[in-house]
Amino acid sequence: MSTSSSSSVAKSSPSSNLNLHEVEHEHGGVRQKVCVEFLFDAGVKSCLEFLEATPWSEDEEQTVVSVLRQLRLHDPETMVLQRVYAEPSTSTRADGVLVRLLSGVLQAKDEKARREMKALLARLLGEGIDQFDVTRETLFHLCHKCLNLLHLLLSEAANMDEGQRDRGALMGEIAREADNMQWLLEMLISRKMADEFVTLWADQKELASLHSKIPCMYRFEISRITARLCVALGQGQVLVYGDARSSVLQTWLEALYEDYGWMRRTSRAFDKRTVEDGLSETILTLSMAQQQVILLRWFDHFLNKGDDCPNIEKAFKVWWRRAFIRHHVVPEEHSQLQIAVCNYPT
Secondary structure (H helix, E strand, O other): OOHHHHHHHHHOOOOOOOOHHHHHHHHHHHHHHHHHHOOOHHHHHHHHHHHHHOOOOHHHHHHHHHHHHHHOOOHHHHHHHOOOOOOOOOOOOHHHHHHHHHHHHHOOOOHHHHHHHHHHHHHHHHHOOOOOOOOHHHHHHHHHHHHHHHHHHHHHHHOOOOOOOOHHHHHHHHHHHHHHHHHHHHHHHHOOOOHHHHHHHHOOHHHHHHHOOOOHHHHHHHHHHHHHHHHHHHOOOOOOOHHHHHHHHHHHHHHHHHHHHHHHHHOOOOOHHHHHHHHHHHHOOOOHHHHHHHHHHHHHHHHHHHHHOOOOHHHHHHHHHHHHHOOOOOOOOOOOOOOOOOOOOO
16 A cells, blocks of 8 residues: 555545544544554554544544544644643643633623623533532632622712712613622532622621612612522522521621512512522521511511512411420420440340
């Protein structure tokens, strides 16, 4: 077999719709194995050049990589596999790439493109959730940046006079930063890293104070963060100690009540039942004394606002039965449990 004939066979394209799977097996895999067995370096080179010049689908990529690994060609295959292999010495840490991508989305100016790239990154990160190197520090660094921006924007909204900056633009910026924060929260929840976020959100008392000073139309998107967090806590997606759960409700529950009507009316995607169930379950994880304080205040809110207040009747009924029907009472004198060990005949 001559070198020229080998090259012409390897470089010929079977049709405009190239089926690389067939070419790779018939011309790449078999020809390369024959060439390797006969130490036909020119034939091996010709096949590798053909594979390097040809586009691969993702399925074909797996076939090419598998065959070349079996042949153990080492250096000659390097050019072919450059499109799929990253050199350890030059590859960028996935975390660094992610920071750049997430920061770009968080700062995007085009809203449509921002939504599309958010969805794309969410899908890609979901595919490799166990392999992708995303650190807790990265996500919380971005959370703190969003919080700082929310502080600035709410401060501006609280102190804004007539004739100052366009109110609509400011409202849009607040909504975007709140949406960014909720997006980051979703990533933390999916990666089981959101426990620290509960404390972080509970500690935002200054932000909650600013929140209460501006109209609902500017601020209600921020309460979506609280709503999502309550759903995660109520469904057991985020597990934290009772103090953290009660603190986040102490800081943000009144704001959620006040904004609930706007949240419900302005988004078709808002799942009223899920939010109310999540809030109910979160409240029911607290102590009976805390449940009573929260639920009696809710009772007054609901009587005054009706559907513009979350309906957590489910939690109210469970609390009522615990308090007055099942009535589990702690004994005044706690008995001490004694364990006796004895040998049973075998």
